[in-house]
Amino acid sequence: MKGDKLTTVLWFDGDAEEAARFYADTFPDSAVGEIFRAPADFPSGKKGDALTVAFTVLGRSFSGLNGGDMFKPNESVSFMVVTEDQAETDRYWNAIVANAGAESACGWCKDRWGFNWQITPRTLLESQQAGGDEARRAFEAMMTMGKIDVAAIDAARRGD
Structure with missing residues (x-):
């Protein structure tokens, strides 16, 4: 993260290190970086606890801040991951x-820490860029889904 001009900071209730490790294990081009451990007790933790955790997800810089339970993530912010096929979407x-x-x-799901993810196959984005009936059919198909079914979106795009 050294030299990065912009880092998104995510607020956690004591488990930023666990979350960072999960994200690094789940997504390519992801890693856990420097962990700053508290030099003294603080309101939501003890000396030696991880206070901040630097990490990257899909090449983007983040910092996890163990700030306590006063703030919770909500749907007003989400992470969109564009996938190339059903296997990547499923994974x-x-x-x-x-x-x-x-x-x-x-295509939305929520991780155990309350952060929202949009797992979005590229074909869905392309359908919306195409516009017209193709976009409408793909949109209507998407509205019936939890996890996106790539084959169903492709069929809707074609009008099958």
């Missing part, structure tokens, strides 16, 4: 949901 969706996450609608 990310299943990893997040199986790790005490939760399924939602239209």
